[in-house]
Amino acid sequence: MIETVYKYETHCHTAPVSGCAKASVKNTVRFYKDLGYDGIFLTNHFLDGNINRKVRKLPYEEQIGYYFSDYEEAVKEGETAGLKVFPGVELSYKGTDFLIYGPEKNWYLQHPEIMSMEKTEELHLLADAGAFVVQAHPYREAHYIDHIRLYPRCVHAVEVINSNQPVPVNEMADHYADMYGLLKTCGSDNHYGDEFFEHLRHKDLEPVIAGMCSEKPVESVMDFIGMVRSGEMKCFTQSEQGDFLIL
Numbered sequence: 001m002i003e004t005v006y007k008y009e010t011h012c013h014t015a016p017v018s019g020c021a022k023a024s025v026k027n028t029v030r031f032y033k034d035l036g037y038d039g040i041f042l043t044n045h046f047l048d049g050n051i052n053r054k055v056r057k058l059p060y061e062e063q064i065g066y067y068f069s070d071y072e073e074a075v076k077e078g079e080t081a082g083l084k085v086f087p088g089v090e091l092s093y094k095g096t097d098f099l100i101y102g103p104e105k106n107w108y109l110q111h112p113e114i115m116s117m118e119k120t121e122e123l124h125l126l127a128d129a130g131a132f133v134v135q136a137h138p139y140r141e142a143h144y145i146d147h148i149r150l151y152p153r154c155v156h157a158v159e160v161i162n163s164n165q166p167v168p169v170n171e172m173a174d175h176y177a178d179m180y181g182l183l184k185t186c187g188s189d190n191h192y193g194d195e196f197f198e199h200l201r202h203k204d205l206e207p208v209i210a211g212m213c214s215e216k217p218v219e220s221v222m223d224f225i226g227m228v229r230s231g232e233m234k235c236f237t238q239s240e241q242g243d244f245l246i247l
Helices: 025-034 059-068 069-080 105-109 112-116 118-126 165-180 193-202 221-230
Strands: 005-013 037-043 083-089 089-092 096-101 130-134 159-163 183-187 210-212 234-239 244-246
Touching: 005 025, 005 159, 005 183, 025 069, 025 193, 025 244, 037 069, 059 069, 059 096, 059 105, 059 234, 083 221, 089 118, 096 118, 096 221, 112 118, 118 130, 130 210, 130 221, 159 165, 159 234, 165 183, 183 221, 183 234, 210 221
Parallel strands: 005 037, 037 083, 130 159, 159 183
Antiparallel strands: 005 210, 089 096, 096 130, 183 210, 210 234, 234 244
């Protein structure tokens, strides 16, 4: 029996950087701290996705500075609250999304060419730079998604549980990962901070939050990547009442 479990959110968004997020950095950090989490990966929508529209006409370097401003604020809030905050990115292509772990602010500053690349080319470039690439909620449906796109040759893993998606979407993602021999991750896709459970109830979804856990703490992004690859990170869900289940 595991005596100590370290819990991490792998997929969450904050305002004002993510244009669709409803919760502030401070609210989000406090929410996860109160739930007993040890860390979060802040994966706001990148310049190719639903980033706050007010920055779209700025020079690339200023857009990158703005993009990482929520993360930098979250690190400070996390230090105060006792919660580790790690950088992540959510890339987009016509409603198909990818979670990127590894490269940090300076890498993106040095590679403005990614904005004109085909998505497959960009994903391979990131992987060559040491990034861990996850296709997020691959079977998600929405009015703005023309059709489902899969990138099994461009990713290392698949998000097989996303709290914001219904069961069939997650089950298909799990099947996709199995069929292609891809690693699996889980996350909440939280845009609402401490109102997340209420948001899920409003969508008639089970009010549970999802993430990755381990028997030892994650000290860095590269540490996390190595632990996912080795199988040391496990998927879990946790209810609003605190019921915790390792999957």
